Amino acid sequence: MKIMIVEDEPTIRDMLGETLRRWGFETVEVEQFDQVLQTFQTSNPHLILMDINLPSFDGFYWCNQIRQLSQVPILFLSSRNTPMDMVMAMNTGGDDFIQKPFYTDVLMAKINAILRRTYTYVDTSHSFIEHDGVVLNVKDATLQCGDRKADLTKTEFILTQILMQHKGSIVTRKKMMRALWEDEHFVDDNTLTVNMTRLRKKLAELGKESFIATRKGEGYMIP
Structure with missing residues (x-):
């Protein structure tokens, strides 16, 4: 698999490239930051x-640009650690966030988990799941209600799929994190919340503001 590195600090970029290649990944290292x-x-x-x-435009800008073309997973790396940075990362389409400095084993655990859930976690036993007028299309990861439609990221798709498969029952946060990242030890709980x-x-934009209910201290459910 190929991983693209968008990091303007040469020392960190070289370290990331070396680590990824040691794990068997092909790398593409961006050096012209106006051509991401x-x-x-x-x-x-x-x-x-x-x-x-980054020079020219920040990572949020480039994430937004890429999201107009693709749902490829994007993992943000940053020395900035405010809650707003994490919210911005997720709201612009990021899949996860790791703060610098980081341990390479934690980074690789996150990378491998994202790749597993993106490219192997696909349940094709049914082409769609429907509940209360909301249709989840398994093949193209979209939600539809009436004539309105929303594209889902891989993370959003898996969350919706789990909840719809267990409609009427509470799905704990721990179960969701295990499904998404397989080992919740490497997950910031805020990532699931965001x-x-x-x-x-996205559900509210489809006219389904109350489709997912929160069960305080337990998890989430689709009534």
């Missing part, structure tokens, strides 16, 4: 490591 989108289009990576502070907020916003 062009590099993405020509290299077609399976995952992107995206710094936030993704749920983003999913609910």
Whole structure:
């Protein structure tokens, strides 16, 4: 699999490239930071490591540009650690966030988990799941209600799929994190919260504001 590195600090970029190649990944290392989108289009990576502070335009900008073309997973790397940075990362379409400095084993655990859930976690036993007028299309990861439709990220798709498969029952946060990342030890609990907020916003745009209910201290459910 191919990973694109968008990091303007040469020392960190070289370390990331060396680590990824040691794990058997092919790497594409961006050095012209006004051509991030062009590099993405020509290299077609399976995952992107995206710094936030970049020359010309920041990582949020490039994430938004890429999201207009693709749902490829994007993992943000940043020394910025405010809750707003994490919210911005998720709201612009990021799949996860890791703060610098980081341990390489934690980074690789996150990368491998994202790749597993993106490219192997697909239940094709049914082409769609429907409940209360909301249709989840398994093949193209979209939600539809009436004539309105929303595209889902891989994370949002898996969350919706789990909830709809267990409609009428509470799905714990721990179970969701295990399904998404397989080992919740490497997961920031805020990441799940932000993704749920983003999913609910898309449901609200479909006219289904109350489709997912929160069970305080337990988890979430579709009544």
